Amino acid sequence: MRLPSLYQFFRHQVNHGFHRHGIAEPATVDYVSDILARFAQLRHLYALQDAKGRPLEYIVDMLETWQQNETTSPSHGRSILRHLGEYALFMSGIFRERLMARGELNYYLAHGSSAYWRCADRELNPRQRQVYWHLHQDFGRISSTLDYMRREQFPLPPSADNMLTAFWRV
Numbered sequence: 001m002r003l004p005s006l007y008q009f010f011r012h013q014v015n016h017g018f019h020r021h022g023i024a025e026p027a028t029v030d031y032v033s034d035i036l037a038r039f040a041q042l043r044h045l046y047a048l049q050d051a052k053g054r055p056l057e058y059i060v061d062m063l064e065t066w067q068q069n070e071t072t073s074p075s076h077g078r079s080i081l082r083h084l085g086e087y088a089l090f091m092s093g094i095f096r097e098r099l100m101a102r103g104e105l106n107y108y109l110a111h112g113s114s115a116y117w118r119c120a121d122r123e124l125n126p127r128q129r130q131v132y133w134h135l136h137q138d139f140g141r142i143s144s145t146l147d148y149m150r151r152e153q154f155p156l157p158p159s160a161d162n163m164l165t166a167f168w169r170v
Contacts, residue, residue, distance in 0.1 A: 007037040017149040023142060027131045032142065035086045045090070048083055059084060059111050078122050081115045085135065088112025093146025113139035 004012070011033040018029055038044040046055030048062055056062050062084045070077040092099055092108040099105040113136050120132035135142065 005037075006040055007033055010036040013149065013153055017145055017153055018142075021141065021145045021148070023138065023145060025131075025134055027127065028134050028138075028142070031131050031135070032089070032146070035090055039086070039090050045087070048080060059088065059108065062087070063111070074122070078119065081118050081122075085112050085115035085119060085132075088115065089135070089139065089143055089146070092143040094150055096143070096147040096150075109140050109143060112143070 011029065014033045014036065015029050018024070018032075023029070046057060048056040048065060050056060050061065050065070056065060062080060066077055066080040066084065069080060088108045089112050092105060092112060096105060099108055116132045116136035116139060120129050120136055123129040123132055
């Protein structure tokens, strides 16, 4: 019996969850599935690093890094913006309760949506631009759908939920 790859698993789950919530764009489903599969490895979740090699865990640090790189290396600036949007989407969808408890959910939603607006504005490929534009426009709904999927499609016992939150330092 052949097991699906992590991407295939998430693609099936995201397609099902998004379809239930009226999000039917295949390119968006593919993009979000890719985020979930990549961010299952912490090295991808914390891919951005400061000058000392420490991972950037806060949006404000990612924004500062983006501003420092925007003029000197526009392509690197775009990759920072894309990561910021992906990070904000992942955290606001998968760790929503934690962000709400810390009073940071709206901050993540606003900066995630804004990052994708900037990505769309700078993207030359029309298909990718459309994906970023859709993520910008429906960021809150996509994030809410990921939260719903985490709670309903992947219900975890309380001990496992604590294990997930352990990945995110207080």
